Amino acid sequence: MAVTDMGRGVADAPPKVALLNNPKFRSWLFQILLGVAVAYLVYSGWVNMNANLQAAGVASGFGFLGENAGFSVAQSLIDYDQGTSSYGRVYVVGVLNTLIVAVVGIVFATVMGFLLGIARLSNNWIVSRLATSYVEFARNVPLLLQIFIWYFGVLRLLPQPRDSLDFGPLGLLNIRGYFAPKPVWGDGSAFVLYALIAGIVIAIGVSRWSYRRQMATGQRFPSLWVGLGAAVGLPLVVFLALGAPLTWDMPVLGGFRPSGGMTVIPEFIALLVALSTYTAAFIAEIVRAGILGVSKGQSEAAHALGLRQGQNLRLVVIPQALRIIIPPLTSQYLNLTKNSSLAVAIAYPELTSVFAGTALNQTGQAVEIISITMLTYLTFSLLTSAFMNWYNARVALVER
Amino acid sequence: MTKTVLTGVLGAAVLALGASTASAATLDDVKAKGFVQCGVSQGLPGFSNPDADGEWSGMDVDLCRGIAAAIFGDATAVKFTPLSAKERFTALQSGEVDVLSRNTTWTMSRDTQLGLNFAGVNYYDGQGFMIRTDMNINSALELSGASICTNTGTTTELNVADYFRANNMEYELVAFEKADEVVAAYDAGRCDVYTTDQSGLYAQRLKLTDPGAHKVLPEIISKEPLGPVVRQGDDQWFNIVKWVHFATLNAEELGVTMANVEEMKESDNPSIRRLLGTEGEFGSDIGLENDWAAKAIAAVGNYGEIFDRNVGPDTELAIGRGVNALWSQGGLQYAPPIR
Numbered sequence: 073m074a075v076t077d078m079g080r081g082v083a084d085a086p087p088k089v090a091l092l093n094n095p096k097f098r099s100w101l102f103q104i105l106l107g108v109a110v111a112y113l114v115y116s117g118w119v120n121m122n123a124n125l126q127a128a129g130v131a132s133g134f135g136f137l138g139e140n141a142g143f144s145v146a147q148s149l150i151d152y153d154q155g156t157s158s159y160g161r162v163y164v165v166g167v168l169n170t171l172i173v174a175v176v177g178i179v180f181a182t183v184m185g186f187l188l189g190i191a192r193l194s195n196n197w198i199v200s201r202l203a204t205s206y207v208e209f210a211r212n213v214p215l216l217l218q219i220f221i222w223y224f225g226v227l228r229l230l231p232q233p234r235d236s237l238d239f240g241p242l243g244l245l246n247i248r249g250y251f252a253p254k255p256v257w258g259d260g261s262a263f264v265l266y267a268l269i270a271g272i273v274i275a276i277g278v279s280r281w282s283y284r285r286q287m288a289t290g291q292r293f294p295s296l297w298v299g300l301g302a303a304v305g306l307p308l309v310v311f312l313a314l315g316a317p318l319t320w321d322m323p324v325l326g327g328f329r330p331s332g333g334m335t336v337i338p339e340f341i342a343l344l345v346a347l348s349t350y351t352a353a354f355i356a357e358i359v360r361a362g363i364l365g366v367s368k369g370q371s372e373a374a375h376a377l378g379l380r381q382g383q384n385l386r387l388v389v390i391p392q393a394l395r396i397i398i399p400p401l402t403s404q405y406l407n408l409t410k411n412s413s414l415a416v417a418i419a420y421p422e423l424t425s426v427f428a429g430t431a432l433n434q435t436g437q438a439v440e441i442i443s444i445t446m447l448t449y450l451t452f453s454l455l456t457s458a459f460m461n462w463y464n465a466r467v468a469l470v471e472r
Numbered sequence: 473m474t475k476t477v478l479t480g481v482l483g484a485a486v487l488a489l490g491a492s493t494a495s496a497a498t499l500d501d502v503k504a505k506g507f508v509q510c511g512v513s514q515g516l517p518g519f520s521n522p523d524a525d526g527e528w529s530g531m532d533v534d535l536c537r538g539i540a541a542a543i544f545g546d547a548t549a550v551k552f553t554p555l556s557a558k559e560r561f562t563a564l565q566s567g568e569v570d571v572l573s574r575n576t577t578w579t580m581s582r583d584t585q586l587g588l589n590f591a592g593v594n595y596y597d598g599q600g601f602m603i604r605t606d607m608n609i610n611s612a613l614e615l616s617g618a619s620i621c622t623n624t625g626t627t628t629e630l631n632v633a634d635y636f637r638a639n640n641m642e643y644e645l646v647a648f649e650k651a652d653e654v655v656a657a658y659d660a661g662r663c664d665v666y667t668t669d670q671s672g673l674y675a676q677r678l679k680l681t682d683p684g685a686h687k688v689l690p691e692i693i694s695k696e697p698l699g700p701v702v703r704q705g706d707d708q709w710f711n712i713v714k715w716v717h718f719a720t721l722n723a724e725e726l727g728v729t730m731a732n733v734e735e736m737k738e739s740d741n742p743s744i745r746r747l748l749g750t751e752g753e754f755g756s757d758i759g760l761e762n763d764w765a766a767k768a769i770a771a772v773g774n775y776g777e778i779f780d781r782n783v784g785p786d787t788e789l790a791i792g793r794g795v796n797a798l799w800s801q802g803g804l805q806y807a808p809p810i811r
């Protein structure tokens with residue numbers, strides 16, 4: 073009935089529908105109603121929360137960020153003083169500690185994961201079996217357990233400070249951590265940095281130029297070696313010309329633990345190893361799937377064209393495999409970053425531990441601190457995704 | 473750890489969405505569900521510690537049992553929630569537990585900023601340091617440069633910061649969430665020093681591989697009045713918790729014990745008669761029966777009995793009464809009279 077009515081309306085004159093039956097209007101109306109409902113829900117949640125906090129006599133607001141924290145943090149990449157630093161600074165310290173373990177962990181996990189993934193596909197029976205067993209083990213033991221194993225395992229293995237393992241110019245290792253020599257840059261070292269930057273710029277320029285020339289003329293140019301020469305050689309020459317303005321602050325034994333140098337605490341080492349070995353197992357599987365996903369004909373064609381095995385991998389297989397690898401790889405990077413919050417179990421002072429943990433407990437401001445922490449992890453994740461999406465778009469197959 | 477964040481998030485969510493939790497009458501809730509939900513530690517011998525069968529014991533546990541007995545006449549009408557130092561306040565704020573009885577130090581900020589009230593002090597403590605005997609250190613002032621293991625979310629980590637700053641000493645703090653991890657890390661030699669409430673040091677020392685190889689340094693660097701905590705805004709419940717503790721103190725002072733509480737009801741001493749409900753109407757004012765205190769004492773004994781049974785000289789912890797003796801014996805434990 074309705075259908076025939078409408079059919080007639082279309083055929084004859086423009087139909088006279090009630091505004092409420094206008095599909096465009098209706099869809100807008102519902103969108104707006106939904107928007108208002110969501111906004112109201114958020115608003116009433118906010119009002120309700122404030123009322124409840126007030127009624128419960130719980131302090132609220134973000135003023136605490138400026139207050140003195142008063143506790144000490146075992147590892148800090150920026151200046152942190154337990155007596156005078158604020159909760160805001162504790163937050164920054166926590167964020168940086170999370171970032172450093174996440175970034176270094178991602179690098180390690182990626183390298184290890186690629187090697188393992190390729191090893192799993194190796195024709196060598198022992199190599200591929202070893203890689204498979206590793207992957208199965210690491211993927212199937214809970215991460216928290218692995219963190220404990222590494223932490224207490226590492227602690228058990230390392231000697232007490234007075235029996236430190238002495239690596240001479242490379243520093244000392246004991247149960248309090250790895251005490252590395254610390255570079256102390258002298259006068260004029262800034263020029264070395266400038267030279268390094270200039271060298272890198274030259275290297276990039278050379279590589280672009282040689283790529284274009286090869287595309288145009290087919291002539292090859294050893295751009296890798298020239299670039300490396302520029303990026304390493306230039307700063308080296310400047311460094312030597314300035315009379316090598318660098319000394320090392322060596323850790324020395326004595327007292328409760330070595331003094332001087334830089335300290336890498338065992339909590340960091342254990343967490344880094346646990347996170348990267350665990351994530352590497354997942355990455356290995358992703359890499360293996362990516363490589364297997366490139367059809368065999370591609371390699372056969374490459375070989376027929378006379379490419380060697382290395383060239384075939386580098387120029388044909390990996391670029392195509394990357395398209396399959398990158399999206400799931402991104403999730404692994406996000407996982408690694410979020411898993412770093414398990415560190416609280418072994419006293420590594422990352423964001424969840426020092427901010428959502430200690431600072432929350434000292435101030436009692438759960439709502440503010442948990443919101444800030446969640447927003448921070450969300451930001452990390454969105455930034456990582458954005459970067460990986462950009463990279464994915466770059467390596468994506470361009471149809472010609 | 474994940475649980476902490478979860479409690480945090482839950483707490484936040486409850487505060488955002490829940491109807492006002494603070495003003496609810498906890499006693500009615502407790503009566504309706506039939507037991508007291510009591511927040512305790514995850515295992516601190518002498519204060520709150522589960523045995524192999526999951527049976528809890530300790531001074532903090534006995535306080536909760538006393539409260540349950542005062543309400544229900546049944547010291548087993550209580551369930552325990554083990555909480556880490558970090559989780560404890562959020563758990564209480566969000567209503568996960570009715571009372572927090574977990575070696576918790578009464579400080580001004582906790583009392584005034586968290587929406588909580590401290591209902592008394594059941595153990596006067598102070599922070600100390602434990603160290604290996606073979607390190608040949610005899611004073612905390614020799615600790616500059618030391619690595620120190622402790623629990624996060626405690627007054628301990630703040631006190632140690634103050635102490636080292638005041639004495640111009642350096643230190644490295646290694647702060648774990650769970651006490652068992654502190655013990656394991658200290659035992660493995662990650663730290664030179666373990667610091668916490670002195671009672672806690674004696675208790676945790678028992679968990680080390682070789683307790684005899686460690687000693688507690690003489691310095692006490694802080695005041696740690698430990699006591700039960702309740703949510704602010706429910707005066708009736710606050711009174712119940714406070715007065716159950718006071719009742720055990722008054723009982724000790726008046727010579728009422730677990731064993732003689734029945735006969736003492738017939739005593740001629742009006743103070744005893746009021747305590748045990750033979751005279752006066754003290755129970756109804758806090759929503760309980762008149763013999764509330766008698767029931768609590770029959771279940772857990774007086775304060776002296778609780779102390780001796782859990783931490784006293786004849787236990788593994790072997791702690792003397794010291795400042796925790798009654799005021800009449802030169803100590804600090806003092807309860808207002810029941811009248």
Ligand SMILES: N[C@@H](CCC(=O)N[C@@H](CS)C(=O)NCC(=O)O)C(=O)O
Binds near residue numbers: 578625628649652
């Ligand atoms: N009294 C201090 C410290 C309380 C505390 O957490 N102590 C630790 C070390 S004795 C503990 O109870 N550990 C047992 C556990 O976490 O279960 C406070 O209230 O902040």
